[in-house]
Amino acid sequence: MANFAASWVKYINLFDIMNVELYVAQKVEDCIKILYGSESVPMQLQKTRKEFEGDITLVVFPLAKLSGKSPEQTGADVGEWLTANVPQVEAFNVVKGFLNIKLSKDFWREQLLQIADSASFGYLPASGKTVMVEYSSPNTNKPLHLGHIRNNLLGHSVAKILAANGHQVIKVNLVNDRGIHICKSMLAWQKFGNGETPQSSGKKGDHLVGEYYVRFDKEYKRQVSALMHTGIPEDEAKKKAPILQEAQNMLLAWEQGNDEIFDLWESMNSWVYEGFDATYKKLGVSFDKTYYESRTYLLGKELVKEGLKKGIFFKREDGSVWCDLTPDGLDQKLLLRSDGTSVYMTQDLGTARHRFSEYNFSELVYVVGNEQNYHFQVLKLILKKLGYAWSDSIYHLSYGMVELPEGKMKSREGTVVDADDLIDAMVATARETSLELGKLSDIPQEEQQRLFHIVGLGALKYFILKVDPKKTMLFDPKESIDFNGNTGPFIQYTFARICSVLRKAQEQQVEANAGAAALGEREVELVKNMADFPQVVAQAGAEYSPALIANYTFDLAKEFNQYYHDVSILKEENVAVKQQRLALLQQLGKALKTAMDLLGIELPERM
RNA sequence: GGCCCUAUAGUUCAAGGGAUAGAACGAAAGUUUCCUAAACUUUAAAUACAGGUUCGAGUCCUGUUGGGGCUACCA
Numbered sequence A: 001m002a003n004f005a006a007s008w009v010k011y012i013n014l015f016d017i018m019n020v021e022l023y024v025a026q027k028v029e030d031c032i033k034i035l036y037g038s039e040s041v042p043m044q045l046q047k048t049r050k051e052f053e054g055d056i057t058l059v060v061f062p063l064a065k066l067s068g069k070s071p072e073q074t075g076a077d078v079g080e081w082l083t084a085n086v087p088q089v090e091a092f093n094v095v096k097g098f099l100n101i102k103l104s105k106d107f108w109r110e111q112l113l114q115i116a117d118s119a120s121f122g123y124l125p126a127s128g129k130t131v132m133v134e135y136s137s138p139n140t141n142k143p144l145h146l147g148h149i150r151n152n153l154l155g156h157s158v159a160k161i162l163a164a165n166g167h168q169v170i171k172v173n174l175v176n177d178r179g180i181h182i183c184k185s186m187l188a189w190q191k192f193g194n195g196e197t198p199q200s201s202g203k204k205g206d207h208l209v210g211e212y213y214v215r216f217d218k219e220y221k222r223q224v225s226a227l228m229h230t231g232i233p234e235d236e237a238k239k240k241a242p243i244l245q246e247a248q249n250m251l252l253a254w255e256q257g258n259d260e261i262f263d264l265w266e267s268m269n270s271w272v273y274e275g276f277d278a279t280y281k282k283l284g285v286s287f288d289k290t291y292y293e294s295r296t297y298l299l300g301k302e303l304v305k306e307g308l309k310k311g312i313f314f315k316r317e318d319g320s321v322w323c324d325l326t327p328d329g330l331d332q333k334l335l336l337r338s339d340g341t342s343v344y345m346t347q348d349l350g351t352a353r354h355r356f357s358e359y360n361f362s363e364l365v366y367v368v369g370n371e372q373n374y375h376f377q378v379l380k381l382i383l384k385k386l387g388y389a390w391s392d393s394i395y396h397l398s399y400g401m402v403e404l405p406e407g408k409m410k411s412r413e414g415t416v417v418d419a420d421d422l423i424d425a426m427v428a429t430a431r432e433t434s435l436e437l438g439k440l441s442d443i444p445q446e447e448q449q450r451l452f453h454i455v456g457l458g459a460l461k462y463f464i465l466k467v468d469p470k471k472t473m474l475f476d477p478k479e480s481i482d483f484n485g486n487t488g489p490f491i492q493y494t495f496a497r498i499c500s501v502l503r504k505a506q507e508q509q510v511e512a513n514a515g516a517a518a519l520g521e522r523e524v525e526l527v528k529n530m531a532d533f534p535q536v537v538a539q540a541g542a543e544y545s546p547a548l549i550a551n552y553t554f555d556l557a558k559e560f561n562q563y564y565h566d567v568s569i570l571k572e573e574n575v576a577v578k579q580q581r582l583a584l585l586q587q588l589g590k591a592l593k594t595a596m597d598l599l600g601i602e603l604p605e606r607m
Numbered sequence B: 001g002g003c004c005c006u007a008u009a010g011u012u013c014a015a016g017g018g019a020u021a022g023a024a025c026g027a028a029a030g031u032u033u034c035c036u037a038a039a040c041u042u043u044a045a046a047u048a049c050a051g052g053u054u055c056g057a058g059u060c061c062u063g064u065u066g067g068g069g070c071u072a073c074c075a
Helices: A004-011 A020-036 A061-067 A071-085 A105-117 A146-164 A180-192 A205-229 A234-240 A242-255 A259-283 A300-310 A344-359 A370-385 A389-393 A419-436 A445-465 A488-507 A521-531 A533-543 A546-566 A575-598
Strands: A045-047 A056-059 A089-095 A098-103 A130-134 A168-175 A289-292 A313-315 A321-324 A332-336 A363-369 A394-399
Touching: A020 A045, A020 A056, A020 A061, A020 A071, A020 A098, A056 A061, A061 A071, A071 A089, A071 A098, A105 A521, A105 A575, A130 A146, A130 A344, A146 A168, A146 A259, A146 A363, A146 A394, A146 A419, A146 A445, A146 A533, A146 A546, A146 A575, A168 A344, A180 A205, A180 A242, A180 A259, A205 A234, A205 A242, A205 A259, A234 A242, A242 A259, A259 A419, A259 A445, A300 A313, A300 A321, A300 A332, A300 A344, A332 A344, A344 A363, A344 A370, A363 A370, A363 A389, A370 A389, A370 A394, A389 A394, A419 A445, A445 A488, A445 A546, A488 A546, A488 A575, A521 A546, A521 A575, A533 A546, A533 A575, A546 A575
Parallel strands: A130 A168, A130 A363, A168 A289, A363 A394
Antiparallel strands: A045 A056, A056 A098, A089 A098, A313 A321, A321 A332
């Protein structure tokens, strides 16, 4: 970080309230220009650590070279200048090479007033940019599992964070509704299904179809091992199993528009969509537009012709088309099979171009697991070679796998955690815990159910989103349902208690008033943290990281708990102080609510 | 083999090249004078290894080792 001011300068006009660090940065820059006559200022500012006196800290080491004095002396010089020339700077101290700057209480009171006045605190002004976020992107042959949950929660939250950064956001889903895997489910259903439907069996549509996919695999494995017993090598047996060949024929029939197959395909897919919709609804995620691969899978072929003409791609003797990426340190990539059909990459290339021509957005974010890092590297590179400058505005939000304590999830071994089961388990645990503690007993049943759902899902969402997306995370179904510590329910509970205090205050007929009194030390601490919020949102947007929001929110909640423990509010006798503390709580509640909303987590007013 | 990601308390996670590496869970000990004890306070406990760059490295570079992923005419 060479130059603090430069790195944040892009946010200057984004904040509807003043950015504290930026303000100080400008003043320090003025100071250094005047004191040392230097034009470019190597400046590093950071929040002052708790154990030192002050609000903002300037790291002086880089300035020592400019001043030609010791870091301590330089820090003292700058501190004196600031105290003398900037009214908001109240005091300073220098520890080693660090200049701790203390801002006046009036300054912080002004900050609180601005926060209270702002109807959209935490949301940055419109950027004029349009961003498309693709996430979820399920296959229609099996139900959603834990990995999809991470994908959906990330996608939904990142979309919200980008919207809070002032961008116009389009959330899209690309459903992989065609291909050999769907034919497998269809075939198994035909063979073993006896006409079973979600209605007749009472099963959720996606689960039903998923069962037949598993059924296919079982039969397939049986046939392969039978063939191997007759002396056929494994590789060959895997290709020759009759049921697989049937599935391949089915795919061919589908592509040729066979009515019977097409009808079956349509009705089985519709079962799956009903099931998915139910899960999406429970998770609280949604899309502005859904693409179906059955309608887009032919899109890339034009592009391949174009690439061949330009000499970017080449054709092999067998007729297959490739792109040679070896000069870029990658491999050769297949784009058309020898039979002329397209592959995943071809479709994705076509879809990307289609989307850009359709929406002309400034950015396209793909929320896809890190096992596809290579795919996206290639995708961007090929688009670039084709001359599409917008290739640079594609961002692959790559997230790590979710692992279980027993190890990696494998659908074939039955070690997946089903999304619906998991959601139900979280809600059930929320219910048990709540009933055990005897809470909510005076609330109607219906309202209780709603709260259990909010808390159970809050726990799940927070647990997943608080982890840096790119890291592999460990999910322990038993231990993850924790309502203490750095968890969603802890923040929800904190919010409910804030609401409770505010309700009591209303009964006492005390109005909140942010400007009623001068701020005390403890209040300044809280205002300081709250004032960081827009910056956290900006950073979370720049890094596509809900984790930053989550950890910020937890700190805020924890700080409230400590504050409330130490300071009297409802029993405060000084009316002005009381009014102000209530206003502070009000804003704190607002900030928590806004922050958690960016994670897609609801905050109940009582729980 | 090649390419990419990753390594921090017993465990799960933090740390914009900066000060004494923060939390939470678990462990040990305590706290019901404002809200709802799902809270608060205190204690013990960590940068895989070896070099390098720098005034300063958990952070950047190189190497070693461990973990994960990709390397399909699947998507």
